[in-house]
Amino acid sequence: MVSYNIWVPSKQKYIRMFEFNCEQYRSILKVIDDDPEFDFLLKQTLMSLLYDKTLSIEDFTILDLFVIFLQLKIRSCGSSLKLTSVCSKCETQTKVNIDLNNLIERLAVHIDRSFEKPFTANNMTVVCDVPYVNLREENLSTVSDLNKNIDHYLFSFIKTLIIGDKIIDIKNLKFDEKILICQNLPFNLLNEIKDNYIEQIHEIVSNLFILDVKCKNETCGTPLNLNLDISNINDVIRVLFRDTSSLNMIMDYASVSSNIHLGFDFFKNVSPVELSLIKKSVEESLKEENAPPSNESIDLFEKYRLETAGMVETPSEFR
Numbered sequence: 001m002v003s004y005n006i007w008v009p010s011k012q013k014y015i016r017m018f019e020f021n022c023e024q025y026r027s028i029l030k031v032i033d034d035d036p037e038f039d040f041l042l043k044q045t046l047m048s049l050l051y052d053k054t055l056s057i058e059d060f061t062i063l064d065l066f067v068i069f070l071q072l073k074i075r076s077c078g079s080s081l082k083l084t085s086v087c088s089k090c091e092t093q094t095k096v097n098i099d100l101n102n103l104i105e106r107l108a109v110h111i112d113r114s115f116e117k118p119f120t121a122n123n124m125t126v127v128c129d130v131p132y133v134n135l136r137e138e139n140l141s142t143v144s145d146l147n148k149n150i151d152h153y154l155f156s157f158i159k160t161l162i163i164g165d166k167i168i169d170i171k172n173l174k175f176d177e178k179i180l181i182c183q184n185l186p187f188n189l190l191n192e193i194k195d196n197y198i199e200q201i202h203e204i205v206s207n208l209f210i211l212d213v214k215c216k217n218e219t220c221g222t223p224l225n226l227n228l229d230i231s232n233i234n235d236v237i238r239v240l241f242r243d244t245s246s247l248n249m250i251m252d253y254a255s256v257s258s259n260i261h262l263g264f265d266f267f268k269n270v271s272p273v274e275l276s277l278i279k280k281s282v283e284e285s286l287k288e289e290n291a292p293p294s295n296e297s298i299d300l301f302e303k304y305r306l307e308t309a310g311m312v313e314t315p316s317e318f319r
Contacts, residue, residue, distance in 0.1 A: 002271075003051055006071045009112050010061045010130065016051035017068070020076035022275055023268035024048075025241070026249050032238055039234055042069075043133070058171070061130040062233045063111050063205065067104075073240045074100050076271040082243055085224045087215040094216040094224060103210060110204055116159065117197055121189040124163050128197050130205070131156035132171050133233070154190065155182045157198055206231045244272075252279050259286065 005014035024045050031037035043057045046068065060068070073081075081098045115130045155178040161168040170178060182190075210226040230236045252275055253267050259282050267275065 004075060006068055007112070008060070008064050009067060010064050010114055012114060015055065017072070018049045018051060019271050020045075020049065020072045021269050022249060022253075022272055025077065025272050026268075028241060029244065029249070032242060035234070038238075042234065042237060057133050060133050061115075062133060062230065063115075063130050065133050065233050066230050066236060067111070069237050069240060070100060070104065074104075076273060077241070078273045078276070080243075081240065083226065083239070085213065085226060087217065087220060087222050087224060089222045090215060090217050090220040092215050092217040092220060094213060096211065096213055096226065098211060098226075106210075107208060110208065115201065119189060119193050119197070121186050121192075124161070124186070124189070126158055126185065126189060126193065127160040127162070128157045128193060129159040130201060132159075154193065154198070155179055157193070157201070158182065202231065205229070249275070252276070255279060256282050 002019040003016050004019070006017050007013075008015050028038070028041055028045065031041055046057060046065070049072070073079075079100045081100055083096050083098060085094050085096060086092070087094065115128075117128050119126045119128065155170070158170045158178070158181070161170055161181065168181075170181065173181075206229045208228040208230060210228055213224045213226060215222045215224055228236055228239070249272070256275070256279050257267065260278075270278070
């Protein structure tokens with residue numbers, strides 16, 4: 001199987017991933033609007049693509065997951081992403097074609113680093129990090145949720161608690177145990193984490209800049225700043241992969257298989273971008289085969305004279 005290295009921000013190293021194939025892509029597209037099934041299938045797909053089976057879904061932050069699926073999209077499906085933005089002023093729809101390779105370079109300055117940061121009060125140190133992919137309710141919340149319920153918002157950012165010589169791995173505790181620990185942390189420590197860490201992280205992940213475009217309505221021309229909000233990682237993965245449908249993939253397979261005789265196993269195991277290339281090649285071949293014959297007569301002697309015009313003549317017995 002084809003595999004390649006993907007850079008993981010939180011670990012600051014490469015991990016090897018297998019290629020994303022048509023069958024996996026089609027399965028995701030079938031449940032893309034079903035939250036529980038989509039969440040389950042994303043995690044199952046990621047686990048099946050990991051070359052190192054000692055890794056698990058809990059080893060990655062939501063930023064890692066975003067980068068991994070962004071790279072899977074580029075390498076297995078193609079780097080082009082089509083989006084539609086609606087102007088808030090004139091409600092005109094503007095279609096934008098984004099090169100995801102450029103997006104990676106733009107995002108690197110914001111997310112290509114470890115976000116671990118310690119906070120200390122008295123004899124206690126709390127190590128914070130971007131939330132890890134564990135339970136769905138541990139994804140980032142909105143600022144309004146932060147103001148309403150600091151406990152449920154805070155626990156997803158706390159990675160480790162150090163009290164004296166004792167180190168507690170918070171991210172591997174049960175949900176209720178994490179909440180209990182958050183409720184018993186010093187209030188001044190919670191405020192410091194909230195003001196000097198959580199709000200900064202939230203600003204980064206909820207407003208990742210993509211592209212500056214303008215409304216296509218020439219009389220309007222309102223700037224349409226395209227941004228990605230990855231505070232809900234499932235939603236942003238939907239944006240990356242919703243540029244086709246399960247039905248379209250089946251139609252592509254049917255179109256190709258009606259002209260070349262390869263088994264279904266072959267098609268489901270190639271990558272989506274390979275299927276597109278095969279389809280394009282078949283269409284071009286059929287176009288050439290079905291092209292009407294030319295009525296123009298060809299004078300081969302005249303053609304030869306034109307092609308060899310200006311060339312130095314050499315002796316020949318064919319005179």
